Amino acid sequence: MTDNISKSKQIIKRLALALAYAGYLIIWCGIFYFIFILHLFIGYPSLISDAFGKWSVYVGIAVTLVAVATPLLLWKIHGWKRVLGSFLAVVLYVALSLGVMALAMMKFAEFTPEKWSEYPDHRYIMADDMFETVYGMDYDSAISLLGPPDYTWSSNYLYYNCWDGYVELRLDSEGIVCGMEH
Numbered sequence: 739m740t741d742n743i744s745k746s747k748q749i750i751k752r753l754a755l756a757l758a759y760a761g762y763l764i765i766w767c768g769i770f771y772f773i774f775i776l777h778l779f780i781g782y783p784s785l786i787s788d789a790f791g792k793w794s795v796y797v798g799i800a801v802t803l804v805a806v807a808t809p810l811l812l813w814k815i816h817g818w819k820r821v822l823g824s825f826l827a828v829v830l831y832v833a834l835s836l837g838v839m840a841l842a843m844m845k846f847a848e849f850t851p852e853k854w855s856e857y858p859d860h861r862y863i864m865a866d867d868m869f870e871t872v873y874g875m876d877y878d879s880a881i882s883l884l885g886p887p888d889y890t891w892s893s894n895y896l897y898y899n900c901w902d903g904y905v906e907l908r909l910d911s912e913g914i915v916c917g918m919e920h
Contacts, residue, residue: 789842861900
């Protein structure tokens with residue numbers, strides 16, 4: 739009878755461990771799913787592929803899969819070492835993601851008319867540098883540099899579409915660029 743009780747305790751203990759690990763994996767995958775959705779929301783794949791080429795998105799997916807698989811790789815390690823390893827994987831993944839994102843944004847930070855027309859989704863990144871270039875220009879000079887606006891509101895507002903909305907250039911009553919909002 740005591741044999742049956744100890745076997746029952748072992749089965750319950752193994753079930754509890756399996757449920758705990760399943761919960762751990764669900765939470766772990768949830769963290770990466772949230773980060774992945776956040777990347778999609780902020781245009782991460784588009785920005786990265788435009789900055790470094792289409793192959794870079796596939797490298798990012800591979801890195802994400804390796805990071806998500808980390809708990810499986812740490813299965814035989816118990817206790818605080820598994821938690822520490824998982825935590826370090828999240829920290830390294832986030833640091834790598836932010837580093838790559840920063841490098842990609844640096845590529846688009848400097849305004850050129852070619853980048854402005856070729857990468858309209860990333861105009862919001864170069865908007866401040868663009869404004870320094872067009873500030874004080876007349877309407878015709880600004881249009882010749884930036885191309886025709888995507889939308890106009892009266893003759894005093896020029897709108898250029900970008901990923902997260904638009905870049906608005908304001909012209910004064912004489913048709914000189916005097917303000918910007920994005």
